[in-house]
Amino acid sequence: MSRVSNFCRTHVLIQIMPQYNLNKLSTRAPKDFEKETTKSETEKIVDELNELQNLLYAEGKHSILVVLQGLDASGKDGVVRKIFGRMNPQGVDVVSFKVPTEEEASHDFLWRIHKNTPPKGRIMIFNRSQYEDILVTRVHGWCDDKLAEKRMECINDFEKLLIEHNNTHILKFYLHVSAEEQQERLNERTTDPTKMWKYNKRDFTEAKLRDKYYAMYEDCFKNCNKPEWIIVPADQNWYKEHLIAKALRDSLVSLNMQYPVLP
Amino acid sequence: MSRVSNFCRTHVLIQIMPQYNLNKLSTRAPKDFEKETTKSETEKIVDELNELQNLLYAEGKHSILVVLQGLDASGKDGVVRKIFGRMNPQGVDVVSFKVPTEEEASHDFLWRIHKNTPPKGRIMIFNRSQYEDILVTRVHGWCDDKLAEKRMECINDFEKLLIEHNNTHILKFYLHVSAEEQQERLNERTTDPTKMWKYNKRDFTEAKLRDKYYAMYEDCFKNCNKPEWIIVPADQNWYKEHLIAKALRDSLVSLNMQYPVLP
Numbered sequence: 001m002s003r004v005s006n007f008c009r010t011h012v013l014i015q016i017m018p019q020y021n022l023n024k025l026s027t028r029a030p031k032d033f034e035k036e037t038t039k040s041e042t043e044k045i046v047d048e049l050n051e052l053q054n055l056l057y058a059e060g061k062h063s064i065l066v067v068l069q070g071l072d073a074s075g076k077d078g079v080v081r082k083i084f085g086r087m088n089p090q091g092v093d094v095v096s097f098k099v100p101t102e103e104e105a106s107h108d109f110l111w112r113i114h115k116n117t118p119p120k121g122r123i124m125i126f127n128r129s130q131y132e133d134i135l136v137t138r139v140h141g142w143c144d145d146k147l148a149e150k151r152m153e154c155i156n157d158f159e160k161l162l163i164e165h166n167n168t169h170i171l172k173f174y175l176h177v178s179a180e181e182q183q184e185r186l187n188e189r190t191t192d193p194t195k196m197w198k199y200n201k202r203d204f205t206e207a208k209l210r211d212k213y214y215a216m217y218e219d220c221f222k223n224c225n226k227p228e229w230i231i232v233p234a235d236q237n238w239y240k241e242h243l244i245a246k247a248l249r250d251s252l253v254s255l256n257m258q259y260p261v262l263p
Numbered sequence: 264m265s266r267v268s269n270f271c272r273t274h275v276l277i278q279i280m281p282q283y284n285l286n287k288l289s290t291r292a293p294k295d296f297e298k299e300t301t302k303s304e305t306e307k308i309v310d311e312l313n314e315l316q317n318l319l320y321a322e323g324k325h326s327i328l329v330v331l332q333g334l335d336a337s338g339k340d341g342v343v344r345k346i347f348g349r350m351n352p353q354g355v356d357v358v359s360f361k362v363p364t365e366e367e368a369s370h371d372f373l374w375r376i377h378k379n380t381p382p383k384g385r386i387m388i389f390n391r392s393q394y395e396d397i398l399v400t401r402v403h404g405w406c407d408d409k410l411a412e413k414r415m416e417c418i419n420d421f422e423k424l425l426i427e428h429n430n431t432h433i434l435k436f437y438l439h440v441s442a443e444e445q446q447e448r449l450n451e452r453t454t455d456p457t458k459m460w461k462y463n464k465r466d467f468t469e470a471k472l473r474d475k476y477y478a479m480y481e482d483c484f485k486n487c488n489k490p491e492w493i494i495v496p497a498d499q500n501w502y503k504e505h506l507i508a509k510a511l512r513d514s515l516v517s518l519n520m521q522y523p524v525l526p
Contacts, residue, residue: 060369106323106382108429114377119369150427157420164413166371 020221022214025231027178029239038242045245050087052252053123057091059257060121062167066248067129070175071213072203073185074234076127079175082241083248084125093118096127109133109151110158117162130155134220139212152223159226169251170227173244174217175234182207283484285477288494290441292502302501308508313350315515316386320354322520323384325430329511330392333438334476335466336448337497339390342438345504346511347388356381359390372396372414373421380425393418397483402475415486422489432514433490436507437480438497445470 029038056062068076084092095116104112110130118124134151137143143151162168177185186207189199206213221229230247234240292301319325331339347355358379367375373393381387397414400406406414425431440448449470452462469476484492493510497503 103382106384107380108424108431110424110428111377111380114374117370117374119366121369154420154424154428157417157424161371161373161417161420165373165417168371 020218020229020231022176022218022231025176025233027176027181027233027235029233029236033239033242035236035238039238042238042242042245045242045249046083046086048249049083049245049252052249052257053087053091055257055259056123056252056255057088057121058259060260062169062255062257063118063120064123064248064252065118065162065168065170066123066125067131067170067172068125068127068175069129069131069135069173069217070234071177071182071210072200072206073182073189074175074177075237075240076175078237079173079241079244080125080127082237083245084123087123091121092123092125094125094127097129097132110154114158117166118168120167130158131220131224135213135216138216139209148219149223152220155224156226159224163227169255171247171251172227172229173247174221174229174231175240176231177234179207179210181235283481283492283494285439285481285494288439288496290439290444290496290498292496292499296502296505298499298501301505305501305505305508308505308512309346309349311512312346312508312515315512315520316350316354318520318522319386319515319518320351320384321522323523325432325518325520326381326383327386327511327515328381328425328431328433329386329388330394330433330435331388331390331438332392332394332398332436332480333497334440334445334473335463335469336445336452337438337440338500338503339438341500342436342504342507343388343390345500346508347386350386354384355386355388357388357390360392360395373417377421380429381431383430393421394483394487398476398479401479402472411482412486415483418487419489422487426490432518434510434514435490435492436510437484437492437494438503439494440497442470442473444498 056064068079070076080094084094093116097112100109100112113126113130116124116126134143134148134155138145138148159170163170186203189195189203221231230243232240232243319327331342333339343357347357356379360375363372363375376389376393379387379389397406397411397418401408401411422433426433449466452458452466484494493506495503495506
């Protein structure tokens with residue numbers, strides 16, 4: 001999408017590579033980024049975002065869909081809290097896609113997704129998304145390559161529908177966390193009383209499947225790349241938040257929105 | 264769809280033409296159809312249908328989507344009542360798509376449609392459908408040719424999703440009523456006290472746009488023909504009901520459904 005390409009031309013911070021080789025992509029901030037300066041910049045961007053979200057709501061012409069993907073403990077929940085937590089909840093919604101319910105499973109895989117797409121004027125955050133149907137399912141062999149290919153085609157058609165027929169601007173973020181940082185965060189869930197509620201034994205076994213997940217993610221980046229995925233180094237929360245806030249701000253600014261005048 | 268093709272091979276009653284020229288297609292039963300015999304055959308088929316619907320529900324592997332389209336007073340409501348009215352309501356739903364609500368209009372045009380697609384084991388009847396967005400809208404110039412083309416592509420992708428990813432069997436019926444019969448039925452709405460509730464002044468002006476509607480329907484049949492449209496002569500309710508019941512019965516039979524056995 002031209003929106004994303006524009007973003008890339010002017011903001012080289014985010015790594016969008018022609019080939020998405022996750023093993024070669026850094027999970028950390030470049031050396032010239034200083035934590036405290038970056039954090040205070042992010043603060044300013046978050047304030048801007050709140051204004052922009054109000055404008056989006058007031059104008060009511062566009063909608064924003066933010067897709068958050070990443071391995072367990074890559075920090076998806078943190079993004080929701082830190083970037084969107086101060087926005088007006090009247091215009092922002094989050095939906096977390098977990099194991100499909102019985103009702104969801106009795107429909108096609110995009111049914112529950114489509115139902116939750118944002119109306120004009122609003123921001124919707126997908127904490128996990130339609131992509132799980134070609135990620136966790138492939139890693140565990142519940143979806144073979146042939147079916148995955150068909151599903152990816154459906155996902156592309158579906159995103160095109162949203163973009164072309166509802167002015168939806170889709171931002172797809174992959175939070176790229178290293179094995180070491182992931183392990184540390186998972187361990188914290190066994191020791192930190194404020195994090196124990198997130199503990200899930202399964203996360204530890206899933207973490208061992210990193211290589212398989214990488215292969216499936218790379219295939220997904222290659223085949224579902226309109227709009228392009230934004231790979232976010234996610235070992236340091238302050239850097240991850242900075243990049244996402246910036247991407248979102250630039251995307252909203254590019255819409256050239258206007259407050260409606262009196263009729 | 265092979266299902267429909269099979270149907271056509273064995274049942275030449277229904278007119279599916281390579282070119283859908285509505286002006287040349289009859290709106291009445293062929294001469295060798297006798298009303299009372301046909302009606303009693305339809306009765307038997309409707310009984311069969313009730314059994315088949317129970318099997319569909321019990322097996323829970325397939326779903327059926329019936330799309331009913333046609334000009335005003337072509338008899339869509341009658342089909343719902345006569346063919347589906349004796350089925351178990353636990354497995355059959357109907358949704359009538361009218362002018363989009365504010366919420367519906369703030370999403371892409373397929374949002375309200377997708378939300379209402381049938382889960383496995385159930386029959387859903389669309390009384391008007393996604394097709395209105397390339398019919399009434401085109402006739403009145405709210406949707407130009409270019410947008411219509413894009414929408415038709417979206418509809419095709421969407422139907423493919425349902426067919427391939429949820430075992431949905433789609434039966435699309437166009438109820439073909441003549442100008443004379445339509446006028447008579449509309450007039451009845453001004454004189455018959457049991458039909459006055461259906462009176463709508465707009466229907467009379469819409470009826471004058473028949474040629475425009477035909478052109479848009481023909482374009483739709485040509486471009487959205489997977490599964491193929493079934494053109495149903497609809498001047499005589501007994502014949503219309505017979506054809507639809509038969510098409511539905513044959514479609515359900517072709518699924519080779521089985522009652523699940525004990526685990």
